[in-house]
Amino acid sequence: MSIRAKTLVKNKFWIVEEKGQKLGTLQKNDDNGWIFLSKQKDRQVFANEESLRSRFGFNIFDEN
Numbered sequence: 576m577s578i579r580a581k582t583l584v585k586n587k588f589w590i591v592e593e594k595g596q597k598l599g600t601l602q603k604n605d606d607n608g609w610i611f612l613s614k615q616k617d618r619q620v621f622a623n624e625e626s627l628r629s630r631f632g633f634n635i636f637d638e639n
Contacts, residue, residue: 577593577594578591578593578632578635579634579636580631583600586603587602588600588601588603591611591631591635598614599611599612599613600612601627607624608620608621608622608623609623
């Protein structure tokens with residue numbers, strides 16, 4: 576999977592892209608949960624980083 580998260584605000588907001596195409600934005604909550612808002616305005620909530628990585632792949636935060 577080639578989904579990557581590009582940092583907008585360190586440790587808080589990211590743009591999620593696949594092959595250069597924006598899929599949506601990702602936000603980390605204060606309770607260590609995550610919210611993904613897709614371009615279609617669908618909202619997905621992830622309770623922890625493990626559930627987030629199982630959805631988007633373990634390399635989502637790799638900057639390379």
